[in-house]
Amino acid sequence: MNVVEALVQDTVPAPVATLPASAYRSQAVFEQERAQIFTRQWALFTWAEQLAEPGSYVAATVAGLPVLVLRDAAGQLRGFHNVCRHRAAMLVKEGAGRFKGALVCPYHTWSYGLDGRLRRATGFGPGAETIDPCETSLFGIAVEEWRGLVFVRIAAEGPALADWLGAIVPMAAHYPLEQQHFFMMKEREIEVDWKVYGENYLECYHCRALHPGLCASLDIDRYTIDVHDSDQFFHLYGPKRDGGLTEGLYFYKFPFLMLNLYEWGSSIATVEPLAAGRMRHVNWYFFTDVSPERADANRESAEWSAQIVSEDIDMVLGVQRNLNAGIYRHGVLSPQREHAVAAFQNMARAALAGTPEAAHLRVAP
Incomplete structure (x- = not known):
């Protein structure tokens, strides 16, 4: 080996192993991910326009957990598990609505204030006096709003939302999110693990093969992804071609928040992991001008964006089937094209460090 070859060998990073295939199909791994990642991180839940009035609420699920967010009489956002303290009934069906003064369980009509405190345990007679309202209040969760987007965190303790977003906050400061209004939503439940989808999002190695429309709009040769390890997010940059449709600011925040921000609108997406190898992909489209003339x-514009997601989903469905089949054990990542995928996988490994399932995220020597 000559000196030049030695220098090249020392400076060019070697390919690294992917996660093992078992990491994408093990329900035990998924349960640890729910405990160590999904419940401890902020999750995008709804947009503030849905909670504009006192008493308004949105009920949905976060990593399979039924959750309820409302705006109380004082205008404060409050979040609860959507479960009655009596016998675990769902307080409201999934969707949006408005309470008229109290939350009344449809099962046995226990009622709660908009602060989650038990008001009345019906049918208990004198025994109701022994029920402590403080001990039987609704189970609370953390809820915060950032620039018209509402996030929840299942765990009681954790960083404030702005601290969790980190450098995204100043980087996105001049994009007019508060002036943008909801236009439409795309929601798809697919047999794909959340990590498979995240890894696909974090490389454009596949763009020329899968996304002709995107390549016609963006200069793929100049597409870059910067990894911000300390804040666990990725800044994706794809400059617009002459005549291309758009140029904006793109972020992926671990574990699964996707922000595509433009001066005239936003494509904002998240993933809800449902089980090992199964997820729900939710994409909201916002525009500054939602007048009938612009419909x-x-x-x-929204359908153009949704088509790119469809192209990705068609591919990763096949990836997940092969991960499940058992022939493929693991692969290698390109240091040049898949450095962000490697960083994403390291974040997943770090989150499960010290758990019995951590071994599923390492390739055996």
Whole structure:
């Protein structure tokens, strides 16, 4: 080996192993991910326009857990598990609505204030006096709003939302999120593990093969992804071609928040992991101008974006099937094209460090 070859060998990083295939199909790994990642991180839940009035609420699930967020009489956002303290009934069905003064369980009509405190345990007679309202209040969760987006965190303790977003906050400061309004949503439940989808999002190695429309709009040769390890997010940059549709600011925040921000609108997406190898992908489209005159143009823009997601989903469905089949054990990542995938996988490994399932995220020597 000559001196030049030695220098090249020392400076060019070697390929690294992917996660083992078992990491994407093990329900034991998924349960640890729910405990160590999904419940401890902030999750995008809804947008503030849905909770504009006192008493308004949104009920949905976060990593399979039924959750309820409302705005109380004082205008404060409050979050609860959507479960009655009596016998675990769902307080409200999934969707949006408005309470008229109290939350009344549809099962046995226990009622709660908008602060979650038990008001009345019906049918208990004198025994109701022994029920401590403080001990039987609704189970609370953390809820915060950032620039018109509402996030929840299942765990009681953790960083404030702005601290969790980190450098995204100043980097996105001049994009007019508060002036943008909800236009449409795409929601798809697919047999794909959340990590498979995240890894696909964090490389454009596949773009020329899968996304001709995207390549016609963006200069893929100049596409870059910067890893911000300390804040666990990725800054994706794809400069617009002459005549391309758009140029904006793109973020992926671990574990699964996707922010595509433009001056005229936003494509904001998240993933809800449902089980090992199964997830729900949710994409909201916002525009500054949602007048009837702009409806066709806005829909065309949103559908263009949704088509790129569809192209990805068609591919990763096959990836997940092969991960489940058992022939493929693990692969290698390109240091040049898949450095962000490697960083994402390291974040997943770090989150499960010290658990029995951590071995599923390491390739055996």
